[in-house]
Amino acid sequence: MSDTRQLHLGAFMRPVSLHTGAWRYPGAYADANFNFAHIKSFAQKLEAAKFDAFFMADHLAVLNMPVEALRRSHTVTSFEPFTLLSALASVTERIGLVATASTTFDQPYHVARRFASLDHISGGRAGWNIVTTANPDAALNFGLDDMVDHDERYVRAREFFDVVTGLWDSFADDAFIRDVDSGIFFDPEKMHVLDHKGPELKVRGPLNIARPPQGRPVIVQAGQSEPGRQLAAETAEVVFCSPRDLAGGKALYADIKGRLEAVGRKRNDLKILPAAFIVIGDTVEEARQKRLKLDSLVHYDSAIASLSIALGHDASGFDPDAPLPPIPETNASKTGRSQVLKLAEEEGLTVRQLAQRYGGYAGLAFVGTADTIAEEMAVWLNEEGSDGFNVVFPYLPDGLDDVVDKLVPELQRRGLFRTEYEGTTLRDHLGLSRPENKFFR
């Protein structure tokens, strides 16, 4: 089975579930987000299922929420990505380890070192999710009064990428001779001093770490804005995105893949993996009931606030147990409102259920049996909606076990997913080539 005809699967693991009711689901580990033993067991199960990667999002602040939502949120505290992924590197052997690092609030020398080090420790399994950090609260933790402008963040991100990738190429792959007899440890002629002087950054180099096993850790990008898509086309090898449905997925896929040629890259040099929330039952109806049960664990006060935002209209006075009443139309929120109305109609949800859906997880979801979900995923792959998915688990461990024990075998049976890792590095799993060194060919 050739690479292009199979799915790539990542696991979105920070927080371990994005669903705000996850920690309350029957059988869930309430502390899963912050318990190393649990997270280790998740990583080992995902590896046994041959997942491409374990993906850590990140936040550089406690998220700013109303206190009623905050006190109910299991996402408030969590491990820092490099410490967690490095700890997982020594208790796993094949699964990729994707860490988020901010180009706005970190230094390229630090970022280059940590990813190079993780790539060495893990034998070539590191990936860098480049983010520019949009949360204004993060700025306050780094000495600023206001967040840096969006466009300025992307200008710095582009230069930051050049510096980090330049630092990774500080040494030729064969620079380290370690000739005991002559006493020559390495060849200084195979060491490159970057000496970068740009508008945003000045970094001399060289990096004090040998070239990473993958040449470069895999570059991941999640931005969907215009500069985000362009940065992805120029630099990313994996795009993590959030289309709401297949039509949205296909549009985004065509747009980003279309930009590649203009920058001299091939379509296959970049994989597009939308976030997918997966709830599996023995029947489709059982899966739907599981989801309704999970949604019901979202507190109504914070849920109704989320619905109000989605509608662009205060929903707090609506009868929670009745269908959504007619709402006067405004320009501000056409898309959001039409999505809510569509959802209310399709699933016949009450105001409470709609609110809890928006307060829980309202993105792209596959809810059904292993068979129906595998079928849907095949459609996404065949119709160029995606190259795979970044799986969001509804609750842990059961929601993860269902994917690993039921969905993955069904995908494998259909030839849509690998049954063994064919290589050892994250690049191998994703079918990405190892970049040449910029300075030594």
Place this chain on the structure above:
Amino acid sequence: MSDTRQLHLGAFMRPVSLHTGAWRYPGAYADANFNFAHIKSFAQKLEAAKFDAFFMADHLAVLNMPVEALRRSHTVTSFEPFTLLSALASVTERIGLVATASTTFDQPYHVARRFASLDHISGGRAGWNIVTTANPDAALNFGLDDMVDHDERYVRAREFFDVVTGLWDSFADDAFIRDVDSGIFFDPEKMHVLDHKGPELKVRGPLNIARPPQGRPVIVQAGQSEPGRQLAAETAEVVFCSPRDLAGGKALYADIKGRLEAVGRKRNDLKILPAAFIVIGDTVEEARQKRLKLDSLVHYDSAIASLSIALGHDASGFDPDAPLPPIPETNASKTGRSQVLKLAEEEGLTVRQLAQRYGGYAGLAFVGTADTIAEEMAVWLNEEGSDGFNVVFPYLPDGLDDVVDKLVPELQRRGLFRTEYEGTTLRDHLGLSRPENKFFR
């Protein structure tokens, strides 16, 4: 055996040996400094021997050396501390993990997060070696043209320490309720917003990580300058230092311990652990021969440069195989020169051997049998020269195996070192109490 009468032992592990000939010693792993499998085996052996801690120094640049020395140095590249120690955290259970982080070239929010995360992942085994970074090449990797002044670095370090320790106390120990029935995950009244606004740093907080298991990771300091000693007295719980001999050790010990009372701390709140290079033989003569063999692996050209520096006099014209000739006295280098002359006389070394000693490792060394070294260490402990040692291994793995298999059992036989870990955290090993939360008592 009470804590005060036993040694504390750390292992200095970056580079795995400071001796520049280490990688060429017969049987040595030439790539030990940068091979995770080797380093994992070292950490596990040190843990089996009940060492207090595994200590990672750090550099934020490739060290600036003449090219002849550089190409022969095994210290050029190495793992980044957090990635390495986190990877070791999941394959060890008790040994402390001390990482170096710079207050000059990092951000307190990042540093606080990474240590808190490592402390959680390791179950309370993290320590922070606070450095201000003196190497001017580091500044060039972080956008500066010149190194920040020494005094200014220490002003920032002191404030940085206050911010990091304040961030660690962002949550009360009992803030996380995780009450599944009520849906309350944590109590926002037990979350403290630091809102630090100082001359050097502005950091809002709170940290997005629960309070570390140790309350605070253990604070380690290595500066020996006047501001370094004062910072240590105010903040440190372990001082890592480099006295040349027992007299020097006792003077430093008395000075730093003496400063504690003035800042309201007890003598036992801080442990002093000098670096000690240890070479063990079955006889004292065999140990000396091992050391001479190791020194002989240092390249003469770079060795003679080190000797010239130590003498304050160009030694490149001296006959390598003759004793040191008389040298005209200058004021600039009295101490260094008298040390060289003393060493030449005591061990009867030629110019070549002296040069290779200075080019290899010229700090405090214990060279003898397990019995003679245990005896010397007891004298240091009893005469208040130190509270233990940070062991520098001559070569790996054999030099480490000798310490673990020969010296440690002898120290244990004499009651000078633990035979089992009594607690689970690095604080437990060091006999340090868990600090109260600054904001929640």
